[in-house]
């Protein structure tokens with residue numbers, strides 16, 4: 001059994017960058033090929049041995065709940081027909097996972113979304129997946145890799161990081177790192193202690209070009225810290241700011257994951273991801 005039992009998905013956001021498509025459809029329901037982004041995320045959590053999905057949702061996102069539920073009419077219609085196989089993947093997800101939901105009342109940032117999920121998580125370490133960041137791997141998924149690392153550092157939070165160009169640092173949480181003493185040889189080039197982290201820095205103030213991507217393992221002490229974290233200039237509570245308090249105590253690890261990641265929160269990244277998966281499936 002894994003020490004991480006729950007995965008939180010903050011999906012209450014408006015999807016502004018995708019308007020007008022997101023006016024009535026949650027962006028997490030946009031498909032990469034035939035599968036919604038959120039289902040890709042849930043399948044990644046399942047592949048990492050996590051069966052309980054904690055979804056922080058919002059107004060106008062009911063399609064998400066319906067997606068991860070049985071659709072009796074559809075099931076009945078397709079039963080014993082040549083089309084039944086189309087339901088295989090989603091049936092598998094519904095069978096293996098539990099889904100609990102809580103609504104974020106106001107859009108006050110990722111930190112607030114994670115705080116809202118506290119009631120679903122309780123007092124245990126948990127994973128977070130931002131489904132906008134779609135990851136592809138030939139081997140273990142990014143979350144599975146992080147859970148493996150968490151076994152050696154159960155008291156630490158872990159964030160997935162990758163290098164971005166100088167021009168892009170302002171879109172991400174950026175970290176400053178140093179080597180971890182006595183780290184296992186196979187992790188030497190992959191896991192580092194975070195000494196500083198800044199949310200969406202200017203190029204000038206950016207401590208590096210190592211960006212946080214949407215995969216986290218968080219220890220439950222984050223909830224108390226989030227409560228004390230001040231909102232930023234836009235009135236949003238940032239998980240990066242809360243994590244900095246733990247980083248100062250040497251309790252946050254940056255993990256350079258193996259695999260590819262696509263920013264599906266932007267139209268361009270979404271198209272790139274679609275092309276990548278279409279090619280991988282031999283469709284184009």
Ligand code: G1P
Nearest residue numbers: 110133172173211212213214240
């Ligand atoms: C959030 C986090 C940021 C992180 C990013 C990854 O930003 O606040 O630290 O780098 O996700 O996608 P958002 O994309 O929600 O603005």
